[in-house]
Amino acid sequence: MFEKMDKDFVLHTYARNYVNFKQGINATLYDDKGKDYIDFTSGIGVVSVGHGNARxxxxxxxxxxxxxxxxxxxxxxxxxxxxxxxxxxxxxxxxxxxxxxxxxxxxxxxxxxxxxxxxxxxxxxxxxxxxxxxxxxxxxxxxxxxxxxxxxxxxxxxxxxxxxxxxxxxxxxxxxxxxxxxxxxxxxxxxxxxxxxxxxxxxxxxxxxxxxxxxxxxxxxxxxxxxxxxxxxxxxxxxxxxxxxxxxxxxxxxxxxxxxxxxxxxxxxxxxxxxxxxxxxxxxxxxxxxxxxxxxKNSGKLDEMLMYFEKNLSEIAQKYPNLFVDSVGLGLMRGLRCHSAEILSHAIQSAFDEGLLVLKAGKNTLRLLPPITISKEEVDEGFKRMIRAFDKLS
Missing domain, CATH: 3.40.640.10 (Type I PLP-dependent aspartate aminotransferase-like (Major domain))
Incomplete structure (x- = not known):
């Protein structure tokens, strides 16, 4: 119903994915069917302190x-x-x-x-x-x-x-x-x-x-x-x-x-x-x-998360040399440089199918902008889903 409503009444300036999210808790989203997704996009770098932040x-x-x-x-x-x-x-x-x-x-x-x-x-x-x-x-x-x-x-x-x-x-x-x-x-x-x-x-x-x-x-x-x-x-x-x-x-x-x-x-x-x-x-x-x-930041937890996320991402780049040239970026603004635009497109879709949200940047970069307050448990789950997604492409 809502997909048709969107197509009928909203200008088509985005190539949308018609998932309907209903709830978010930090870096985890839930759609109207109850499926959960790990969000490595944070609304394109916007939801810095996570979804549903109580404060x-x-x-x-x-x-x-x-x-x-x-x-x-x-x-x-x-x-x-x-x-x-x-x-x-x-x-x-x-x-x-x-x-x-x-x-x-x-x-x-x-x-x-x-x-x-x-x-x-x-x-x-x-x-x-x-x-x-x-x-x-x-x-x-x-x-x-x-x-x-x-x-x-x-x-x-x-x-x-x-x-x-x-x-x-x-x-x-x-x-x-x-x-x-x-x-x-x-x-x-x-x-x-x-x-x-x-x-x-x-x-x-x-x-x-x-x-x-x-x-x-x-x-x-x-x-x-x-x-x-x-x-x-x-x-x-x-x-x-x-x-x-x-x-x-x-x-x-x-x-x-x-x-x-x-x-x-x-x-x-x-x-x-x-x-x-x-x-x-x-x-x-x-x-x-x-x-x-x-x-x-002052607690030291941000710096710990930066290192933890970078370590996981570097391991992914090394694990799939047939898909990625290298990991790029800094802080929690990260990416995987793909060998081609075709690989990038398939990687984004495969990640989505596994319940992981990622982004495109430039012609051939898979971009990752998780909430800054993402937990280690959410990072671990996100990379598990990423591995399942990329195994299919390999």
Missing amino acids: VADAICEQVKNITHISNLYLIEPQAKLAKKIVTLSGFDMAVFFGNSGAEANEGAIKIAREYGEKMFKNKKYKIITLENSFHGRTITTVKATGQTSFHKPYFSPYPEGFSFNENIQKIYDVIDDETVAVMIELVQGEGGVQPFDKKEIQKLAAFLKEKGLLLIVDEVQTGIYRSGEFLATNLYEIEPDIITLAKGLAGGVPIGAVMTKHKDIFEPGDHGSTFGGNYLSTRAGLEVLEILEGY
Whole structure:
């Protein structure tokens, strides 16, 4: 019934798998037939503290009983608290603007960069350089900033000007010109294949841009909120960007996005805004998520889980050399590089048949983004199911 309803009334922008989930407990999901699944996707990196988290649910319920939304025309106490929490955990002297998604966060970053380029230079600078295989969102502007040509559909054109993407970081230096204002990168390309960049290479780029007075924008929509093992992948890479964007795991499933910058006075009232962004509901949820994950990190349990998950994944890559080239990624943002797109497709379906949810990234990478709070028991069960699935392919 619901499959037909979906097909009749929902725009077909996703190639859906028509399983109907009814309940979730941490990294375990249950469908309407009672079948359980181990979730190595967390809603594409969103459900950072697991499904059905009681603390987040209680915080949301308490907030909704009082105020859900009033608009940004008034002080929003949990918004101020969440902004302070993010800044404190980042270790940077920055200020935060809240939106509703990663794409909105990146739109905000682009607007900050454009306004910086207008105000801080004699001649306007507006161009932003990105990388091939990057992904920055699905709005018209962030699609153009995305360095995967498959997203640049001709029927969405004309696209905004001022964006270019390059094959690798070394090529960035060659294309910076008098109109370039910023470079936007992901430290680990998520949609582009779970590909981390070399730390020294990133540090060299950051130092070069700082010397030239140009901005470094780091898209942490997927890598942020402890996904890398640290609060920000930026902390792991030991750099200080001008602008950082966040979303996905920040509120445990409630829509939210955030752009933070050390250029606190670039925006003036009226330059940017959002009706829903940073409302009571999303920021109260975000506060609870960060409290949970900060405690989890400080206890040492997160670091233990990172090592445990990586060990299991490396063993899988070694066990099936006919299917996979290697294991890739960092933290709990992991992948298996497949020998072909065909193997990837079969691997995802076979895992699903065994009750394990995994994702696609790029052309040939099986992506794994489990809840950060996943238990060892759920990891063990997930990899048991993975072995059964891959045995069938072998």
